[in-house]
Amino acid sequence: MSAPTAPDSALVDLLGLVAYGELLAFDRLAADARLAPDLRRRAALSEMAAAEIGNYRRIADRISVLGVLPDDAMAPYVEALQAYHDSTEPKDWLEAVTKAYVGDGITDDFLRAIAGALDEPDRQLVLDVLHESRYAEFAAAEIRAAIEADRRVANRLSMWARRLVGEALSQAGRVAAADRGALTALIARREGVEVPALFRRLTAAHTERMAAVGLNN
Structure with missing residues (x-):
């Protein structure tokens, strides 16, 4: 009888990061x-x-x-991700939706790139x-409507978005140290993909998203 196969540590680390991100997002x-x-919003x-909590359950079950x-699986990322959210707590509705727009966009771009290195069913x-x-x-739509109503909002939300990205990059360094190289290993599985090139693409996509809602980078 053969011994059970050890789980892919890089995969487990990535899923742990995703799971805790989903839990915090909830x-x-x-x-x-x-x-x-208002109640609609x-x-x-x-x-x-x-x-988000539904997504957390799916990832946790897979782990x-x-x-x-x-x-x-989630423990290595608790401190860094919690620190990001603690330092970027929105003060009002527009800051909240900007954080969702900016943060979720960057996260989705990153996960979409990483998913290409995974096998099924994890991809x-x-x-x-x-x-x-x-x-x-x-x-x-919320951001655009607010800017249309008051152009001064664009400057305030642009500064807030830059702060969000700065804090995210700061904590990303801590995540990279915590994950024992798992994400780098997954990226390396994709032929021709390097970490600096990936982050350049993420930055370019973020800049386009900012411009699309009338914010500057």
Whole structure:
């Protein structure tokens, strides 16, 4: 009788990062929904929160199937990701939707790139938990409407978005140290893909998203 195959440590580390990100996103969106100016928008953010906790459950279940406790897989990322959210807590509704728009966009671009290095069923699982386009469209519409009503909002939200990205990059360094090279290893599995090139593409995509809603980078 052969011994059970050890789980792919790089895969487990990535899924642990995704799982904790989804769990924190649920917390964030549920709290931010209270900042909404009306019930329609409060419900929209609450729906986003519900989707995040559903995604968390799918990832956590997959980690368990791989023979690892979800808590153990997530543990290396708790400090860095919690620090990011603690340092970027929105003060009002527009800051909340900008954080969702900017943060979710960068996260989705990164996961989409990483998913290409995974085998099935994990490739499709990671792609499945990417945020639905209607959520990005909702956040973008809120930002555009606010800028149209008051052009001064663009400067404030542009500064807020730059702060979000700066904090994200700062904490990304801590995540990279925590994951024991797992993400780098996964990226390296894709022929011709290097970490600096990947981050250049992520930055370019972020700049395009900013411009699309009337914010500057």
